[in-house]
Amino acid sequence: MNKKFTKGSCLLKPGQICTSHILVKKGIARKFYKHNDKEITTEIYFHDDVAVSLDSYIMRKPADVYIEALTELEVTIIDYSRFLDVKTKYAEVMMLDKIFIEYYAVWFEQRLKEFQTMDASQRYLNLLEKEPKIIQQLSVTIIASYLNVSLETLSRIRSKITRK
Amino acid sequence: MNKKFTKGSCLLKPGQICTSHILVKKGIARKFYKHNDKEITTEIYFHDDVAVSLDSYIMRKPADVYIEALTELEVTIIDYSRFLDVKTKYAEVMMLDKIFIEYYAVWFEQRLKEFQTMDASQRYLNLLEKEPKIIQQLSVTIIASYLNVSLETLSRIRSKITRK
């Protein structure tokens, strides 16, 4: 089921239960949570990426994250209840769902390692290498909140790099 | 298939492919990786916990982590090939495997959030609350490497807390 969202609108808000997967078809979205009024961006979605609040979806509990359209956005909503029905019938679909979560878990492990082993500049350079689209298309504010540094620090990192 | 390991021995080393899940029956184990000669502990396993190098297991690629016995250790090895065979036959088993990974992913997400939002003392207090066994039974060195702080800093955090 296809849907459109305007820039700045939210596809999911804290308190809602995430019952579906969101497949981005056009535009950019992000997931973030608030901590002491600070926004921390955890994921950024481009074409064909899938957005979901994993713990809300799995535990059937209210989400604690926002999923927000960063541009005009077109998505396909994959409804959980329908999906569940298909899953019980077709082992293949269930297998795909499992593979999705496996890769998601590996991605989390990788990202955790980045925070444990890299300082701010290394994280920036790593992101530049691995996901240049994020650097190219998003604002300093959003990139900083994705790297978990202050905007000022990110700005300094960038100027130091370009000065070289 | 049951196996015993002596304290300090490794159940998995970098370079090996992790083809099985390890179910701890007795003793304590940990997973860690080395970064610039520093050991970073990522997980600690007690009775009935399951140890696996997820990315090695899923991607069938050489592991980059150690799984080490911290005490005399008794485990049950669940071999991947056998398990795979069972999985194709019994959807139930596959479902359990999927649930395992789902919870694992949620756990990673949670842990990532801890690093993004808590300072060293908060992480310590959080661990004390959520996994007191780790604080009670392991050395400062291991706890520090699990919290990703230096041993000196952890020692100072502890003395500050007990002084209160």
Next chain:
DNA sequence: ATGATTATTTGACTTAGGTCAAATTTTCGC
């Protein structure tokens, strides 16, 4: 028990990165 090894604590110093404030640049509505 005693000396040796290992683990933990304490001290002095350094540094990455945060905060707050001001300056500058960019973006956008009209």
Next chain:
DNA sequence: GCGAAAATTTGACCTAAGTCAAATAATCAT
């Protein structure tokens, strides 16, 4: 294009936590 609002950069300063070194404390083998 022009002024206002928003985003980014720069500066000054501060703090959490790291490093290195030395001092205690705990553990272990003989």
